[in-house]
Amino acid sequence: METIKQKLQNGQLTMVCGVGRVFHHNIVQMLGVHGGFDAIWFDQEHTGFSFENLEIGTITARAHGMDSFVRLAPTDYAVITRSYEAGAGGVMAAQVHSAEQAEQVVKWTKFYPRGNRGLNSGGFDGRFGNTPLAEFCERANRELFVSIQIETVGALEQCDQIAAIDGVDLLFVGPSDLSQNLGITGQTDHPKLIEGIDRVAAACKSHGKQWGIVPVSPDMADMCVEKGCKMLVPVADVKLLNAGIRASKEAYAKYF
Numbered sequence: 001m002e003t004i005k006q007k008l009q010n011g012q013l014t015m016v017c018g019v020g021r022v023f024h025h026n027i028v029q030m031l032g033v034h035g036g037f038d039a040i041w042f043d044q045e046h047t048g049f050s051f052e053n054l055e056i057g058t059i060t061a062r063a064h065g066m067d068s069f070v071r072l073a074p075t076d077y078a079v080i081t082r083s084y085e086a087g088a089g090g091v092m093a094a095q096v097h098s099a100e101q102a103e104q105v106v107k108w109t110k111f112y113p114r115g116n117r118g119l120n121s122g123g124f125d126g127r128f129g130n131t132p133l134a135e136f137c138e139r140a141n142r143e144l145f146v147s148i149q150i151e152t153v154g155a156l157e158q159c160d161q162i163a164a165i166d167g168v169d170l171l172f173v174g175p176s177d178l179s180q181n182l183g184i185t186g187q188t189d190h191p192k193l194i195e196g197i198d199r200v201a202a203a204c205k206s207h208g209k210q211w212g213i214v215p216v217s218p219d220m221a222d223m224c225v226e227k228g229c230k231m232l233v234p235v236a237d238v239k240l241l242n243a244g245i246r247a248s249k250e251a252y253a254k255y256f
Helices: 004-009 025-034 051-062 077-086 099-109 133-143 153-157 161-162 173-180 189-207 217-227 237-251
Strands: 015-018 041-045 067-074 090-093 145-150 170-173 210-213 231-236
Touching: 004 015, 004 145, 004 173, 015 025, 015 237, 025 051, 041 051, 051 077, 067 077, 067 173, 077 090, 077 099, 090 099, 099 145, 099 173, 099 210, 145 153, 145 161, 153 161, 153 189, 161 170, 161 189, 170 189, 170 217, 173 189, 189 210, 217 231, 231 237
Parallel strands: 015 041, 015 231, 041 067, 067 090, 090 145, 145 170, 170 210, 210 231
Antiparallel strands: none
8 A cells, every 4th residue: 555655755646535524434445445535534633533443444444545644633642642553644733833833743743763752562553562663663753644734824824844844744724724714714715815825835845845735626626736736635524425415315306
């Protein structure tokens, strides 16, 4: 399986689907059967699920050749390390407000000497205790994916400093929250938001990093890809279900 980090390092466009509100391994399996998705975004920030749920979700994703990452609040060191130990290939920190906060997230994700992650090889990422500790630490530091969301004014103002941080692999624009924090809630075509996207794109280009976004439309996806975006999350479980319900009702409109 080619990981998210490998795809991004190779400059490949990475397609992701969000799962969280309607979390079930069969949703992940259906996405895998349909194909086209490179990874699953498990949303721990807005919904939350158990360690066992996450283990099952990551196992299911891998079974279909998909990597995964966990989007979470940047407030709990333990949730970050548990995400890796459960089998997720990466984490995405939401609601980051500064480069200093982003640096703290990176330290939580990395072993010595880059960070201060607690050393326990008993999870999936340590092959359940079967990887020598030095090898485990080196590989985890090198291979696991770290993303910082740019969705606050503070993060946007410091996006260049965030992109410069060693260990940050991706900056991810959250257009809904960023529009809210820019005082243009929901206006995803507003010049202020486009200017923010351009600023993130420039910071990533300057520091050799990649960036991603939740596009609100195919037109926005096209615009962002033209600007260098390498991760798109065009759909999530709720959006898929709503689309399916609407399509079914339209097909049988005379009966509704």
